[in-house]
Amino acid sequence: MGNRPMVEETSPMLGGNRDRGASLAEYALLIVLVAIVAMPAIGLAGSNTEKAFGNVAGSLDEVAAPAPGGETTNPGGGGTGTTNPGGDDEEDPGGGGSGPVTPIGGGEPNPEPGPTDPVDHVTLGNPAVSQKGNKWIATVPVTNSGSEPITIEVTIVDSSGKTTTVEHTIQPGQTIDLSSGELQRTPPQSAVNSVTFQVTVLDAQGNPVGSLGPVTAHKP
Numbered sequence: 001m002g003n004r005p006m007v008e009e010t011s012p013m014l015g016g017n018r019d020r021g022a023s024l025a026e027y028a029l030l031i032v033l034v035a036i037v038a039m040p041a042i043g044l045a046g047s048n049t050e051k052a053f054g055n056v057a058g059s060l061d062e063v064a065a066p067a068p069g070g071e072t073t074n075p076g077g078g079g080t081g082t083t084n085p086g087g088d089d090e091e092d093p094g095g096g097g098s099g100p101v102t103p104i105g106g107g108e109p110n111p112e113p114g115p116t117d118p119v120d121h122v123t124l125g126n127p128a129v130s131q132k133g134n135k136w137i138a139t140v141p142v143t144n145s146g147s148e149p150i151t152i153e154v155t156i157v158d159s160s161g162k163t164t165t166v167e168h169t170i171q172p173g174q175t176i177d178l179s180s181g182e183l184q185r186t187p188p189q190s191a192v193n194s195v196t197f198q199v200t201v202l203d204a205q206g207n208p209v210g211s212l213g214p215v216t217a218h219k220p
Contacts, residue, residue, distance in 0.1 A: 116146070118146060121144055122142065122150055123142065125142065126141075126215075127140045129218070135182040138180040140197045141176070142168075146172055151167060152168055154167070158195045159195070160190065180195045180197075185220075195217050196213075197213055197216075198214045
């Protein structure tokens, strides 16, 4: 038998350990690379997530905030209804009141208007004169601007001392002319140089409540 050359044999187990060691190193390097690449994306996702949660929290705060009608400086918000009979809905601060509405600034509501003075609704105009032959006439317009009929008493006194008293009832919005009638313009002695009108306003019982005038007209 000849001598066989000696061949160095390598244990399969030893070679397997070297291959396994190389694989673990590769896996570790791959994980590190993946982590490096993923870190910016993770940071961006975290920022977006935080912003989204912030928006949700802000929306919840707005929903939970009290309605304008519920402020302590606002009398609304489900009260009994004064200047703002408000409700308790955050989208509609009004409604829900049941009390009377009072004027802004406090105080009682305006009372019902009382009767007005009829004198305030009677207007006495300017006199006018006209000539008719040897006679002349003086007229004075008087107007009722109220909503009720008004009775007046007219006293007419001419320069000769003659006095005439008449009554007229003026309807709402009506104007009538008070007339002196025909007056003597030239001699004899009965000639009238001027005439004066005095108006007294009467109430429903015929009692005087005020006067207008006197208004004097002179012959033309």
